[in-house]
Amino acid sequence: MPKSTNAGRATLKEVAELAGVSLMTVSRAVRHPEVLAETTRKKVQAAIKKLNYIPDDAAGDLSSRKSTTVAVVIPSLHFEGHARTLDGLSSELRKHGLYILIADSFYSRSEDAELLRRILGRRPAGLVLINSAHSSEGVEVLQSAGVPVIETWDIPANPLDSVVGFSHAEVGAALTTHLIDQGHEYITFLGGPLDTDPRGNERLAGFKRTMTERGLDASRVVTVEQDHLTINAGKIGIARVLDRFPDTTASICLTDRVAMGAMMECRRRGVSVPDDLALTGHGDFEFSEHLVPSLTTTRIDAFGIGVHAARILHERITTNSMNDTERHVDVGFEVVVRDSSQAMRPSTRVKQRLHD
Amino acid sequence: MPKSTNAGRATLKEVAELAGVSLMTVSRAVRHPEVLAETTRKKVQAAIKKLNYIPDDAAGDLSSRKSTTVAVVIPSLHFEGHARTLDGLSSELRKHGLYILIADSFYSRSEDAELLRRILGRRPAGLVLINSAHSSEGVEVLQSAGVPVIETWDIPANPLDSVVGFSHAEVGAALTTHLIDQGHEYITFLGGPLDTDPRGNERLAGFKRTMTERGLDASRVVTVEQDHLTINAGKIGIARVLDRFPDTTASICLTDRVAMGAMMECRRRGVSVPDDLALTGHGDFEFSEHLVPSLTTTRIDAFGIGVHAARILHERITTNSMNDTERHVDVGFEVVVRDSSQAMRPSTRVKQRLHD
DNA sequence: CTGAAAGCGCTTACAG
DNA sequence: CTGAAAGCGCTTACAG
Numbered sequence: 001m002p003k004s005t006n007a008g009r010a011t012l013k014e015v016a017e018l019a020g021v022s023l024m025t026v027s028r029a030v031r032h033p034e035v036l037a038e039t040t041r042k043k044v045q046a047a048i049k050k051l052n053y054i055p056d057d058a059a060g061d062l063s064s065r066k067s068t069t070v071a072v073v074i075p076s077l078h079f080e081g082h083a084r085t086l087d088g089l090s091s092e093l094r095k096h097g098l099y100i101l102i103a104d105s106f107y108s109r110s111e112d113a114e115l116l117r118r119i120l121g122r123r124p125a126g127l128v129l130i131n132s133a134h135s136s137e138g139v140e141v142l143q144s145a146g147v148p149v150i151e152t153w154d155i156p157a158n159p160l161d162s163v164v165g166f167s168h169a170e171v172g173a174a175l176t177t178h179l180i181d182q183g184h185e186y187i188t189f190l191g192g193p194l195d196t197d198p199r200g201n202e203r204l205a206g207f208k209r210t211m212t213e214r215g216l217d218a219s220r221v222v223t224v225e226q227d228h229l230t231i232n233a234g235k236i237g238i239a240r241v242l243d244r245f246p247d248t249t250a251s252i253c254l255t256d257r258v259a260m261g262a263m264m265e266c267r268r269r270g271v272s273v274p275d276d277l278a279l280t281g282h283g284d285f286e287f288s289e290h291l292v293p294s295l296t297t298t299r300i301d302a303f304g305i306g307v308h309a310a311r312i313l314h315e316r317i318t319t320n321s322m323n324d325t326e327r328h329v330d331v332g333f334e335v336v337v338r339d340s341s342q343a344m345r346p347s348t349r350v351k352q353r354l355h356d
Numbered sequence: 357m358p359k360s361t362n363a364g365r366a367t368l369k370e371v372a373e374l375a376g377v378s379l380m381t382v383s384r385a386v387r388h389p390e391v392l393a394e395t396t397r398k399k400v401q402a403a404i405k406k407l408n409y410i411p412d413d414a415a416g417d418l419s420s421r422k423s424t425t426v427a428v429v430i431p432s433l434h435f436e437g438h439a440r441t442l443d444g445l446s447s448e449l450r451k452h453g454l455y456i457l458i459a460d461s462f463y464s465r466s467e468d469a470e471l472l473r474r475i476l477g478r479r480p481a482g483l484v485l486i487n488s489a490h491s492s493e494g495v496e497v498l499q500s501a502g503v504p505v506i507e508t509w510d511i512p513a514n515p516l517d518s519v520v521g522f523s524h525a526e527v528g529a530a531l532t533t534h535l536i537d538q539g540h541e542y543i544t545f546l547g548g549p550l551d552t553d554p555r556g557n558e559r560l561a562g563f564k565r566t567m568t569e570r571g572l573d574a575s576r577v578v579t580v581e582q583d584h585l586t587i588n589a590g591k592i593g594i595a596r597v598l599d600r601f602p603d604t605t606a607s608i609c610l611t612d613r614v615a616m617g618a619m620m621e622c623r624r625r626g627v628s629v630p631d632d633l634a635l636t637g638h639g640d641f642e643f644s645e646h647l648v649p650s651l652t653t654t655r656i657d658a659f660g661i662g663v664h665a666a667r668i669l670h671e672r673i674t675t676n677s678m679n680d681t682e683r684h685v686d687v688g689f690e691v692v693v694r695d696s697s698q699a700m701r702p703s704t705r706v707k708q709r710l711h712d
Numbered sequence: 713c714t715g716a717a718a719g720c721g722c723t724t725a726c727a728g
Numbered sequence: 729c730t731g732a733a734a735g736c737g738c739t740t741a742c743a744g
Contacts, residue, residue, distance in 0.1 A: 023716095035713070037714085055738075059739090062414060083436075087433055099458070099475075101455055102457075104456075119455075120410050121412065290588070290620045367720095380723085380730070392730085411722075420736080421724090723734105724736095
């Protein structure tokens with residue numbers, strides 16, 4: 001039996017033969033044992049056990065024209081929030097007998113349509129997108145997918161279909177407001193490459209909008225070219241902030257990783273956080289509350305995003321309706337104020353500025 | 357077309373009809389276009405494009421008796437090393453057109469056989485286990501799975517099949533040796549619940565063995581009851597270490613998370629690391645090198661474990677042989693010495709002890 | 713309560 | 729270079 005994946009695996013037919021019943025009866029013994037006569041059921045179950053029979057779900061799906069698989073498109077698991085969403089998704093989906101198929105990262109934008117096609121070749125019952133930036137060809141593929149598509153971790157301006165996320169612009173605005181309320185005026189935004197990160201850009205937009213509304217200088221922005229926003233990017237970035245905007249009293253870091261790097265670099269340079277420089281992050285990573293000083297950040301219910309997405313998916317798959325299920329869920333976020341952004345002490349530096 | 361997952365999706369047959377050829381010709385156009393006459397090929401490709409045809413891989417698998425799916429059994433993605441292994445696995449498997457099916461965490465040990473059976477129902481070409489602790493029933497299921505099984509992140513005493521991992525006992529021994537070589541004698545091991553973590557136990561065993569070999573007290577062990585070894589567990593744990601073994605000059609923490617918690621708690625208490633207390637972790641998390649002081653730890657090539665496992669799997673699937681492929685790979689680890697365990701200064705405390 | 717027929721979407725192996 | 733037949737492992741829908 002070379003090449004056969006089914007090597008050694010018992011089939012419905014073999015069980016039926018051993019038990020001396022028809023295929024249908026075995027099928028029923030597996031799925032609706034209660035409809036069988038007890039004697040029959042026992043006979044069949046014994047055969048199943050003896051042969052170690054495990055039904056082939058893919059064959060079942062094909063035959064019954066349904067799908068027990070959900071595809072998750074995720075760029076990488078480098079970000080712990082995304083991993084937690086996957087956990088949430090998985091823990092909820094398994095209740096409904098749905099499996100998760102991973103369609104990982106797009107290395108290049110141009111590849112994404114091809115990868116989406118490949119994953120659709122598995123006939124998933126639905127698609128969950130963790131990162132929703134797609135080429136126009138990718139969008140086309142998704143739109144003609146014929147199955148529910150759920151975008152997460154964002155509230156896109158033009159949703160493809162269902163959405164479970166939060167507003168990144170609001171995140172940027174909320175952190176900025178918090179810092180301004182703490183008495184800061186010279187706030188610098190520390191981010192990554194603007195062209196490849198729509199969500200980071202949204203947070204930046206929230207920062208700019210708020211600064212402008214409050215009559216402050218919204219142009220204080222520093223970026224680090226690294227694609228992955230690592231802790232190291234934060235170290236480099238904060239050095240640049242201190243260099244280009246030495247009067248900065250608070251810096252909004254794109255993520256907690258970046259903020260941690262910034263904090264460590266500050267320590268090395270003898271810049272005191274938050275007295276000399278207040279810092280905020282985004283994402284509430286596990287380490288954030290444990291840093292000294294603990295990090296002010298925004299908390300997202302990452303696991304909940306997964307659970308929510310799973311529920312919407314299940315609802316839409318079973319009812320197969322485009323009806324008024326809550327198809328757009330804003331899970332919101334929470335600003336977690338910690339020591340890294342405590343109210344400034346009334347130092348001379350600040351006072352001077354207030355009278356500039 | 358209610359309930360049909362295939363809603364709207366074109367099928368081989370429809371393409372064939374539109375193109376005016378047989379099913380086989382369409383099948384060839386998809387898989388071996390080069391064997392077709394150019395006119396035919398173009399005609400078919402036009403039809404494929406027009407109908408937006410995407411072949412159903414599951415049907416193809418069924419028909420050709422092969423599998424393009426690999427199941428990954430992973431407890432949760434809470435540990436970044438495991439997530440990186442998944443990334444490595446995925447990036448390598450996709451080269452061979454293999455998809456990853458996630459079989460997540462066993463909530464209870466008793467469930468594991470059932471979950472393994474369920475995942476085998478998808479007829480995966482192979483199984484990758486990230487966490488290899490299984491009930492005896494689970495082991496039975498795996499042994500009769502009929503497909504390659506790869507255990508990772510460990511070198512079990514009784515491997516089920518293939519293995520890609522490293523020795524946790526050696527990790528424990530290496531860190532202990534390092535600390536002893538730095539002049540430490542009063543070393544305390546800080547770990548988690550011993551009964552649910554075989555790997556942690558192995559590291560502990562390595563610690564004990566080494567301490568004993570060097571004529572030191574191997575009984576200095578403190579545990580925290582938490583199941584998940586969080587940063588917080590480290591905080592609690594180090595307090596306990598300081599309380600129960602106040603003469604400790606170095607502590608081996610089960611993971612980098614635990615070590616980070618320990619470090620933060622030390623800072624809070626005014627215990628200087630490494631001067632008053634040296635600290636080591638395990639896993640080389642992203643934050644570890646950025647802590648102040650930077651954390652001594654062991655580095656594992658997590659991504660590489662995934663790549664390796666994928667290669668073995670692919671090799672075994674395609675050759676379908678149990679031959680002398682390297683079926684047991686020890687990827688080793690590296691002790692990364694950083695500031696948290698620098699050589700002790702010749703303080704009086706130590707000298708006194710040396711003459712105890 | 714149980715079964716024989718037809719078919720899910722595709723591929724293998726064989727013809728021509 | 730192209731096609732008709734049989735079948736992968738299962739389920740649906742219909743009989744009895």
